[in-house]
Amino acid sequence: MNAIEAHQLTRVFGSVRAVDSATFDVAPGTVLGLLGPNGAGKSTLLKLLVGHLRPTSGTAAVLGRPLEKRDASLWLRIGYVAQQRYLPDWMNGAECLRFAHAFRPQWDEARVSRLTSRLEVPLETKVRNLSRGHYVRLQIALALAHSPELIFLDEPTSGLDPAARHELLALLVEEIGERACTVILSSHLVEDVERMADTVAIMDGGRILACGPVDEVKTASATLEETFLEYVGRRAQ
Amino acid sequence: MIREIVWKEWRENRWKYVSLWLVFNAPLLILALALALSHTARLPFADLDNHSMMKYLPLALGESFMVTSIFLLVTALVAVATFLPELDYKVFFVFEQGVPRRRYVFAKLLNAALHVALAVCFAILLAPAAVYGMMLMGGKVTLAGSGAAFSAVMTAAARTLPLCCLLSLTAFVGSALIAVLVRRWWVAMGCATLFVLSFGYVAWGENPFFKMDDFFEAVAPGKTMSVSAGFGSGPWLKVSDVFPMPTGFALWHWQPIATTVLLIGLFSLGLAAVYQRKELK
Numbered sequence: 001m002n003a004i005e006a007h008q009l010t011r012v013f014g015s016v017r018a019v020d021s022a023t024f025d026v027a028p029g030t031v032l033g034l035l036g037p038n039g040a041g042k043s044t045l046l047k048l049l050v051g052h053l054r055p056t057s058g059t060a061a062v063l064g065r066p067l068e069k070r071d072a073s074l075w076l077r078i079g080y081v082a083q084q085r086y087l088p089d090w091m092n093g094a095e096c097l098r099f100a101h102a103f104r105p106q107w108d109e110a111r112v113s114r115l116t117s118r119l120e121v122p123l124e125t126k127v128r129n130l131s132r133g134h135y136v137r138l139q140i141a142l143a144l145a146h147s148p149e150l151i152f153l154d155e156p157t158s159g160l161d162p163a164a165r166h167e168l169l170a171l172l173v174e175e176i177g178e179r180a181c182t183v184i185l186s187s188h189l190v191e192d193v194e195r196m197a198d199t200v201a202i203m204d205g206g207r208i209l210a211c212g213p214v215d216e217v218k219t220a221s222a223t224l225e226e227t228f229l230e231y232v233g234r235r236a237q
Numbered sequence: 238m239i240r241e242i243v244w245k246e247w248r249e250n251r252w253k254y255v256s257l258w259l260v261f262n263a264p265l266l267i268l269a270l271a272l273a274l275s276h277t278a279r280l281p282f283a284d285l286d287n288h289s290m291m292k293y294l295p296l297a298l299g300e301s302f303m304v305t306s307i308f309l310l311v312t313a314l315v316a317v318a319t320f321l322p323e324l325d326y327k328v329f330f331v332f333e334q335g336v337p338r339r340r341y342v343f344a345k346l347l348n349a350a351l352h353v354a355l356a357v358c359f360a361i362l363l364a365p366a367a368v369y370g371m372m373l374m375g376g377k378v379t380l381a382g383s384g385a386a387f388s389a390v391m392t393a394a395a396r397t398l399p400l401c402c403l404l405s406l407t408a409f410v411g412s413a414l415i416a417v418l419v420r421r422w423w424v425a426m427g428c429a430t431l432f433v434l435s436f437g438y439v440a441w442g443e444n445p446f447f448k449m450d451d452f453f454e455a456v457a458p459g460k461t462m463s464v465s466a467g468f469g470s471g472p473w474l475k476v477s478d479v480f481p482m483p484t485g486f487a488l489w490h491w492q493p494i495a496t497t498v499l500l501i502g503l504f505s506l507g508l509a510a511v512y513q514r515k516e517l518k
Contacts, residue, residue, distance in 0.1 A: 013518070047516075047517055052329060052332075052516060052517035053516050053517065053518070054516060071337065072332070072335045072336060072337040072338065073335055074335075075332070075333055075334065075335035076335045080333060082329075082517075084326060084517070085326075086326030086327050086329050086330055086517075087330050088245070088249070088327055088330060090248060090249065091248075096330075099241055099244075099245065099334070100334055102238065102240070102241040102334075103238060103241070103334035103335055103336060104334065104335065
């Protein structure tokens with residue numbers, strides 16, 4: 001059974017097809033890099049898969065459960081790092097973690113302690129006062145705390161300085177490699193995807209233009225960046 | 238799970254509930270301040286004895302009218318302020334913890350209902366108790382001579398509690414539903430105000446669903462009474478006749494109970510449906 005199976009998944013906002021007939025599978029243990037320029041539909045696709053949005057048409061199953069039949073308990077098996085800021089701004093980091101702990105039976109306290117200290121999450125700072133970097137670190141600690149089978153990372157490194165980005169990616173590679181979980185990483189940075197992913201899907205204008213193992217998607221003589229630019233440029237023309 | 242949601246709700250909404258308590262008890266606070274600061278305001282209280290205290294004590298039952306009429310507006314505004322701000326993004330943090338959406342809405346509603354009901358009960362019972370306390374402090378009213386009258390007024394106040402709570406909760410849940418449907422702060426406030434005014438008009442009007450005229454029958458049939466108030470040099474409050482012992486106050490009917498319970502149920506299901514369909518765009 002694949003971790004994700006999507007067939008003709010479509011979401012329309014008014015006259016805009018934010019995700020247009022996305023069809024792809026993700027095998028368990030795969031790290032899929034969802035690569036696309038800003039506005040390509042990556043975040044919308046992730047929101048459809050985690051259940052924050054409903055598809056206009058098409059079907060998808062996440063961890064064997066079809067979207068239309070999914071219930072809240074699926075959240076105990078997945079982790080999600082969103083691009084939007086919606087952690088309660090009056091809570092501090094420790095309170096966010098304590099709140100989440102109460103709902104998740106598989107909470108791994110040792111892992112959380114390790115993550116928060118390694119990520120240097122400022123536990124006593126209110127969410128409203130956290131910088132983008134610290135906010136993402138707190139989100140990552142929350143997303144990994146219950147050792148999920150499937151993790152969705154929506155542009156986790158955007159807005160971070162190069163050193164913080166490098167450090168965060170190293171930690172993600174290590175944590176994910178340790179657990180052999182399935183990861184969907186959306187990014188517009190080819191470098192991030194190349195570093196983490198073994199499979200890549202190139203998206204633009206809501207459509208998946210190419211999907212497969214990184215070496216197969218890359219044309220023989222080109223780098224992933226050149227291939228990406230070629231796909232996106234071809235579509236623009 | 239419930240404990241965490243109650244904690245979150247308390248941290249997010251505690252000042253809104255505190256303001257509800259303050260407003261509900263504002264008439265009493267104003268009366269206490271007036272008595273403390275003004276000699277003329279104290280005059281009627283100073284003359285009271287065990288026989289004439291019944292002239293004024295049942296006026297405290299007016300708190301039941303206030304809570305179910307003008308204060309419904311405050312209840313509605315607290316409902317809008319409680320439900321509107323979280324629905325844009327913040328609520329998704331709770332959903333991501335694996336909390337079923339319907340269960341979260343009902344837990345949130347139950348928590349809010351407890352706060353509203355507690356505030357209503359406290360205000361309605363405190364008013365006669367505090368007014369009686371002020372009378373006792375005047376010196377001429379004695380516990381032995383007026384205990385039975387006080388007990389009758391407190392019992393009458395207690396009889397109003399179930400319907401007053403239900404009416405307040407109907408206004409609260411209805412306004413919460415309006416808030417999550419309308420989504421714009423000022424429009425929601427306006428619509429909730431309109432809803433409460435219409436609801437109050439229907440509830441207090443003559444119709445088979447509420448029968449409020451019987452419920453709050455304060456003066457015995459055939460008796461007339463006038464209450465006048467002024468801020469001159471004489472007593473601030475004058476009551477022309479003595480209230481009857483309020484044994485018949487708050488006559489229970491099944492219609493208003495059934496109507497409000499039905500409305501609360503329908504509004505709650507509406508709220509749950511909105512939360513269930515909410516998307517993070």
